Amino acid sequence: MSVSITIRGIQEAQRANLKAIAALSPDGSFGEAIRYGTLAAHRYSVAITHVITGALRASHRVAIKQRGLRGVISIDPSSVRPKSKARPFIYGPYEHARGGSHAFYERVVRERGAEIGTQMIAIVRRGLP
Numbered sequence: 001m002s003v004s005i006t007i008r009g010i011q012e013a014q015r016a017n018l019k020a021i022a023a024l025s026p027d028g029s030f031g032e033a034i035r036y037g038t039l040a041a042h043r044y045s046v047a048i049t050h051v052i053t054g055a056l057r058a059s060h061r062v063a064i065k066q067r068g069l070r071g072v073i074s075i076d077p078s079s080v081r082p083k084s085k086a087r088p089f090i091y092g093p094y095e096h097a098r099g100g101s102h103a104f105y106e107r108v109v110r111e112r113g114a115e116i117g118t119q120m121i122a123i124v125r126r127g128l129p
Helices: 008-024 029-048 088-097 105-125
Strands: 060-067 070-075
Touching: 008 105, 029 060, 029 070, 029 105, 070 088, 088 105
Parallel strands: none
Antiparallel strands: 060 070
């Protein structure tokens, strides 16, 4: 008994595999999606933060960590309210914990999370074969 095995399309499959690997790297569409999602969430959190002096709103910071695989938004610990010298890093979590319209980061997830996530998925898909 003789068996004949052939492989067709191996080069095309290898090219598609390399394109997928590149897309899922921090420099590819996956990293682009992380940057997009983090910046979109930051913009919205800034826009919805309640303002008395503007210090808390101005203290939101963006960081891309783990070699581009994770985006973080936080309150800058070095930020200071100009007149009172109060630190948004200290009072910001209390403002957020008031809940409802005061919960700026929670609201980003609740109000824009699905939309941002959908856009992030579209960015990754564009980079895939």
